[in-house]
Amino acid sequence: MQSKFSHYTARVTRLGRKGCDVVEALGRATVFLAQSAVGVPSREGWSLWLRQMHFVGVLSLAIVLVSGLFIGMVLALQGYTILVDFGAEQALGQMVALSLLRELAPVVAALLFAGRAGSALTAEIGLMKATEQLTSMEMIGVDPLRRVVAPRLWAGFVALPILTVGFSVVGIWGGYLVGVEWLGVFEGSYWSNMQASVSFIDDIGNGMIKSVVFALVVTWIAVFQGYDLVPTSEGISRATTRTVVYSSLAVLGLDFVLTAVMFGGL
Amino acid sequence: MTDVPFIQVEDVYFSRGDSDIFRGVNMTIPRGKVTAIMGPSGTGKTTLLKLIGGQLTPDRGRILIDGQDVHRLSRKALFTLRKRMGMLFQSGALFSDLDVFENVAFPLRVHTDLPDTMIRDLVLLKLQAVGLRGARHLTPAELSGGMARRVALARAVALDPELILYDEPFVGQDPISMGVLVQLIKRLNQALSLTSVVVSHDIKETLSIADYLYLIADGQVVAHGTPSSLEVNQDPRVSQFMHGEPDGPVPFHYPAETLYRDILGHDLAIKAG
Numbered sequence: 001m002q003s004k005f006s007h008y009t010a011r012v013t014r015l016g017r018k019g020c021d022v023v024e025a026l027g028r029a030t031v032f033l034a035q036s037a038v039g040v041p042s043r044e045g046w047s048l049w050l051r052q053m054h055f056v057g058v059l060s061l062a063i064v065l066v067s068g069l070f071i072g073m074v075l076a077l078q079g080y081t082i083l084v085d086f087g088a089e090q091a092l093g094q095m096v097a098l099s100l101l102r103e104l105a106p107v108v109a110a111l112l113f114a115g116r117a118g119s120a121l122t123a124e125i126g127l128m129k130a131t132e133q134l135t136s137m138e139m140i141g142v143d144p145l146r147r148v149v150a151p152r153l154w155a156g157f158v159a160l161p162i163l164t165v166g167f168s169v170v171g172i173w174g175g176y177l178v179g180v181e182w183l184g185v186f187e188g189s190y191w192s193n194m195q196a197s198v199s200f201i202d203d204i205g206n207g208m209i210k211s212v213v214f215a216l217v218v219t220w221i222a223v224f225q226g227y228d229l230v231p232t233s234e235g236i237s238r239a240t241t242r243t244v245v246y247s248s249l250a251v252l253g254l255d256f257v258l259t260a261v262m263f264g265g266l
Numbered sequence: 267m268t269d270v271p272f273i274q275v276e277d278v279y280f281s282r283g284d285s286d287i288f289r290g291v292n293m294t295i296p297r298g299k300v301t302a303i304m305g306p307s308g309t310g311k312t313t314l315l316k317l318i319g320g321q322l323t324p325d326r327g328r329i330l331i332d333g334q335d336v337h338r339l340s341r342k343a344l345f346t347l348r349k350r351m352g353m354l355f356q357s358g359a360l361f362s363d364l365d366v367f368e369n370v371a372f373p374l375r376v377h378t379d380l381p382d383t384m385i386r387d388l389v390l391l392k393l394q395a396v397g398l399r400g401a402r403h404l405t406p407a408e409l410s411g412g413m414a415r416r417v418a419l420a421r422a423v424a425l426d427p428e429l430i431l432y433d434e435p436f437v438g439q440d441p442i443s444m445g446v447l448v449q450l451i452k453r454l455n456q457a458l459s460l461t462s463v464v465v466s467h468d469i470k471e472t473l474s475i476a477d478y479l480y481l482i483a484d485g486q487v488v489a490h491g492t493p494s495s496l497e498v499n500q501d502p503r504v505s506q507f508m509h510g511e512p513d514g515p516v517p518f519h520y521p522a523e524t525l526y527r528d529i530l531g532h533d534l535a536i537k538a539g
Contacts, residue, residue, distance in 0.1 A: 044376075128362075136359035139319055140373045140421075141348040143341075147376075 029224045036145040036223075037153050048151040056117045056152065057159030061166065063116050064109055068100075068167035071108060072174025075099055079175075080183050089183075093190035094197040096175035097168075101198065101207045102263070105168040107255050110214035113160050114247035118222035121152055122243040125226030126236040134227075149223055156219025157212075164211040206262045213254060218247040270333070272297045272429060272461045273318060278327035280310070280317060287313055288324070289485040295478075300455050300462040302476035304469070305483050306507060311465040312356070314482070315431050318463070319353060320344050331429070349377055352422030353431040358414035360406040366393070366417050367402040373424045392420040396450060412443030416450070423454060429461045430454070436468040444471060451475055469508060473497075481507060 075096045083089045125148065128134050134144040172194075179185040198204065222243045229239035273295035280288040287310040295301045303311055316322045318329055320336045329336045334347060360369050370389045374380060380388070393399040396416040406414060415435065422430055435451065436444050452475045455462045466472045472479075473493045481489045481496065481504055489496060489504045497508055506514030522528065 131362070132355045132357055132359035133361055135321060136353065136355055136418075137361075138321065138345075139348055139351065139353040140376070141345045142372075142376050143345060 025228075028228065029220070032145070032149075032224055032227065033153075033220055036149040045146075045151065048147070049154055052151045052155035053159060056121070056155045057162065060113060060116045060159070060163060064112055064163045064167050065170050067108060067112055068105070068170035069174040071104055071167075072096060072100065072171030072176075073178045075104070075171070076175035076178035076183070080179060080185070089179075089185050090189040091193055092175070092179045092185050093172075093192075093194035096179070097172055097194045097198050098203060100168045100171040100175075101203045103207075103255070103259070105164050105171060106207050106210040106214055107251060109164040109167040109211065110160060110218055110251045111248055113156075113163060113215075114218045114222070114244055114251065117156065117159070118218050118243045118247050119240045121156070121219070121222040122226040122229070122240045123236055125149070125152070125223060126229045126231070126239055129227065129229065130231035130233075130236060149227060153219055153223055156222070157215050160215035160218065161208060161211045164208070168207070202262075206258075209262075210255065210258050213258065214251050217250045217254065221247045221250065270297075271295055272332060273463070274330040275314075275318070276328050276330070278317065278324045278329065280313065280322065280324045282313075286485055290327070291482065291485070291487055293480055293487065293490075295461065295463060297461050298455075298459050299477040300451070300464060300475050301478045301480070302464045302466060302472045303480045303482060304465075304467055304472060304507070305481055307467065309482050310485070311467075311482065312433055315353070315433050315463070315465055319348070319351065319431060349373075349425060350427050351429045351431065352425070352427040354415065354418055354422050354433060354435055356434045356437060358406070358411075358418040360409075360414055360418055360421070362406050365403055365405050366398065366409070369406070369417060370421045370424055373421065377425060388424070389420075392424055393417075395423075395454070396420045397446070410443075412439050412446070415439070415443075415447065419447075419450060419454075423458065423460075426458060427460070429463070432462065432464040432466070434466055435464065436466055436471050444468075448475055469510065483507070 076092060079092055079095045080089055083092060083095070125134075128144075128148065134148065137144045137147060176187075176190060180187045180190050225239040225243045225246070229235045271294040273293070275291055275293040275295075278288050278291045279286070291314070293303075303314060305311055313322065317324055318331070318336070320339070323337045328338075331347060331351075334343075336344070336347070339347060360366075361372065364372065367389055370392055371385050374385050374388060378385075390399055390402070393402055396419055398413060398416055398420070401409070401413065401417075406417075409417065432451065435447055439447060448471050451462065451464065454460060455475075464472060464476065476493055479490060479493055479496050480487055483503055489499055489501060491499070496504060499505060499508070502514055505511070
């Protein structure tokens with residue numbers, strides 16, 4: 001009886017300790033974000049940022065655009081087979097555009113971004129930590145938060161919303177290719193139904209807000225995981241995995257919350 | 267003023283998790299000399315350098331560099347103080363996205379407003395001092411371990427610091443580059459009248475350049491003095507280390523139950539089971 005009781009208390013203790021660890025990590029991550037993202041960039045900061053925009057943004061362009069094209073094409077194909085039963089295939093443009101702008105572009109682009117750029121950011125910063133590059137930078141009197149972390153954070157913040165725009169545009173074009181060019185939906189109704197139903201503020205604006213939120217969260221997770229990891233090869237691989245898992249869950253969870261607030265009439 | 271020691275380590279306690287690494291370490295490191303901190307692996311020599319550099323904070327006690335308490339400085343003041351220090355890391359820790367030239371130029375670019383031509387001249391002079399002027403266009407991945415450490419040394423002295431901390435400078439070096447490094451450290455110290463702190467367990471090399479030695483073990487300073495005085499020290503802990511005897515106060519075996527029990531106890535358990 002006694003041992004069973006102590007067994008339970010030990011479990012509660014472990015649970016409590018885990019809770020404390022989580023809160024502590026959140027606190028560390030917040031301080032980390034405040035210390036690195038706040039502040040005016042120097043002239044050199046701009047060139048470091050541009051360099052990271054290339055690595056984080058330009059190099060993610062191919063995967064994001066190709067995925068956007070396929071998703072738009074699949075949407076049109078699936079949408080058409082359902083809409084045509086109701087004789088409503090003229091609404092295909094509206095369906096493709098709204099699904100992409102409100103949901104699929106921000107979410108899928110963020111997931112792809114986490115896999116392509118987020119994991120690379122974690123691994124790169126982690127490797128810099130493991131090879132003492134961050135420490136040696138500190139000893140030279142340069143703050144790695146400002147020099148290494150800040151340009152990467154800001155590059156991620158800016159790159160993902162732009163990638164999301166590209167994703168939507170290419171997706172809508174992919175829907176056009178399948179719907180109009182292949183399945184023979186009337187071109188005029190594809191575009192005019194889209195124009196009539198898409199609201200700039202409600203649909204494009206809310207989609208962009210989502211994308212900005214996802215950009216913040218994914219980049220923050222990726223960079224923090226890299227900076228905070230245990231500097232061994234095992235630590236780097238774990239942190240890279242964590243980046244993708246945490247970012248994906250955070251994106252999907254936040255998407256539900258944001259959708260509820262934006263479109264749920266709450 | 268020059269008689270005041272450059273670094274004072276006063277009664278420093280430091281622990282990591284449950285293990286105590288330092289229990290009351292006291293040291294004074296004089297200006298313009300090479301001071302070596304020696305001790306067996308795992309005694310926290312590198313940790314001590316990190317405490318001096320302000321990357322770790324002691325649980326108790328304080329460390330003064332040139333009269334300033336390192337751990338009471340603001341982040342900004344700490345970075346300013348660090349401009350006066352150079353540190354040579356075990357791995358070299360060169361920035362992998364920059365070539366050799368840019369690695370050495372890095373401290374100059376971020377801390378000075380010197381024109382490019384002057385930075386170029388300074389970098390080439392520093393690289394000349396370590397014998398790698400010709401390797402300026404190589405990337406860190408193309409360097410051997412010894413070369414990487416020499417480039418790191420050139421980078422550490424780029425801003426002409428007053429203090430250099432060397433973390434295990436001789437580990438994993440072939441005899442030739444070991445000799446080169448020993449000469450370099452000695453020459454740099456004399457030429458630039460630096461204060462050097464060398465953390466190492468390579469006795470022969472360290473003795474040949476050190477003016478003063480601290481020997482640490484079990485979280486404390488067990489002996490200190492000039493190299494010649496430590497060589498004749500009778501303390502068994504000191505003589506075991508200085509003469510490289512495999513067994514002594516520092517046991518050869520990691521703590522374990524007796525070999526007899528470990529091997530036969532297992533057999534007995536199988537028989538009984």
